Amino acid sequence: MINLKNVTKIYNSKKSKSITAVDQVNLKINKGEIFGIIGYSGAGKSSLIRLLNGLEKPSSGTIDVGGYSIDYISGAKMRKARQEISMIFQHFNLLWSRTVQENIAFPLEIAGVSKKKRMKKVNDLIKLVGLEGKEKAYPAQLSGGQKQRVGIARALANDPKVLLCDEATSALDPETTDSILDLLVDINRRLNLTVVLITHEMHVIQKICHRVAVMEEGKVVEQGDVLTVFRNPQQSITKRFVKQVTEPGETKETVQKLLESYPTGKVLQLTFIGSDAQKPLITDLIRNFAIDVNILQGKISQTQGGSYGSLFIHIDGDANELNRALDFIKEQKVEAEVLANG
Numbered sequence: 001m002i003n004l005k006n007v008t009k010i011y012n013s014k015k016s017k018s019i020t021a022v023d024q025v026n027l028k029i030n031k032g033e034i035f036g037i038i039g040y041s042g043a044g045k046s047s048l049i050r051l052l053n054g055l056e057k058p059s060s061g062t063i064d065v066g067g068y069s070i071d072y073i074s075g076a077k078m079r080k081a082r083q084e085i086s087m088i089f090q091h092f093n094l095l096w097s098r099t100v101q102e103n104i105a106f107p108l109e110i111a112g113v114s115k116k117k118r119m120k121k122v123n124d125l126i127k128l129v130g131l132e133g134k135e136k137a138y139p140a141q142l143s144g145g146q147k148q149r150v151g152i153a154r155a156l157a158n159d160p161k162v163l164l165c166d167e168a169t170s171a172l173d174p175e176t177t178d179s180i181l182d183l184l185v186d187i188n189r190r191l192n193l194t195v196v197l198i199t200h201e202m203h204v205i206q207k208i209c210h211r212v213a214v215m216e217e218g219k220v221v222e223q224g225d226v227l228t229v230f231r232n233p234q235q236s237i238t239k240r241f242v243k244q245v246t247e248p249g250e251t252k253e254t255v256q257k258l259l260e261s262y263p264t265g266k267v268l269q270l271t272f273i274g275s276d277a278q279k280p281l282i283t284d285l286i287r288n289f290a291i292d293v294n295i296l297q298g299k300i301s302q303t304q305g306g307s308y309g310s311l312f313i314h315i316d317g318d319a320n321e322l323n324r325a326l327d328f329i330k331e332q333k334v335e336a337e338v339l340a341n342g
């Protein structure tokens with residue numbers, strides 16, 4: 001559906017030195033996939049997404065989106081491509097003097113769709129995004145989440161093949177963020193729409209993406225399916241992003257306190273991935289070994305590919321029995337890191 005080959009974008013300026021915002025990027029995004037691109041500010045995400053809808057031309061490389069050579073086309077062909085490659089924005093970009101209905105109808109007017117067809121389509125979209133009753137409201141009368149719903153409905157008006165999301169939830173509170181992310185998953189499934197999103201929040205990637213690419217200084221430094229990247233992040237930047245969701249902020253301090261509180265036995269960090277996360281490991285430990293088991297802290301997160309979680313436990317007892325228990329844990333294919341030996 002989307003194919004980028006050796007794409008580089010250099011901004012040249014007469015006053016300052018040139019900036020390589022996107023550096024030799026290769027990406028393949030499949031039809032019907034939710035693909036996330038994550039990076040800190042300045043990593044080149046916005047430049048990359050603008051290359052995908054033809055707002056910028058690459059300095060070198062080729063970009064194919066839904067059968068269009070976006071780096072190459074212009075004029076009527078580009079206008080047609082833009083109907084099929086739609087976008088939503090962090091600050092919604094709504095027309096403030098138009099009602100919800102009129103905002104959603106706008107791209108249909110531009111495409112020359114008849115009034116009758118427009119009204120039908122707008123009503124369908126209002127239902128799809130859950131804005132019934134708000135048809136005549138103006139953007140200023142809506143909450144942030146409702147404004148983004150209008151943005152999404154408007155983006156879907158011309159039945160696009162690809163939806164690009166530019167930090168679409170960054171201006172929203174956590175609860176509203178989750179409701180918009182749920183809506184994107186729902187739309188992706190119902191319409192088999194390919195969704196590409198850029199974000200600096202790993203929570204967004206974890207919650208809805210099938211695959212992820214990590215960007216740093218213009219380069220894609222790591223990519224893969226979300227669960228694999230969570231399980232085994234390779235680059236230090238990826239490890240930092242993964243920690244945003246897998247480790248609660250206070251973990252380091254808590255672990256230090258735990259180590260002081262449990263001078264004997266072992267404190268373990270268990271990492272559960274996918275179907276392993278559902279296994280009754282703790283029950284098995286208590287039933288099969290003469291050891292004490294204390295659950296200290298834990299967090300299980302859901303991704304589109306399965307669950308991922310971390311559990312801190314303390315086990316204590318006879319040294320032989322503890323080693324047998326550790327061997328048993330390893331046999332279960334649960335990663336176990338011993339944080340301290342008593």
Ligand SMILES: Nc1ncnc2c1ncn2[C@@H]1O[C@H](COP(=O)(O)OP(=O)(O)OP(=O)(O)O)[C@@H](O)[C@H]1O
Pocket residue numbers: 011019020021039040041042043044045046047048
């Ligand atoms: N139009 C432009 N002209 C010159 N330099 C630009 C332009 N757009 C972006 N840059 C530079 O390219 C680099 C990448 O910026 P970009 O906005 O793509 O990153 P980003 O990851 O989206 O960051 P942010 O989330 O802060 O927007 C930065 O150094 C930025 O200053």
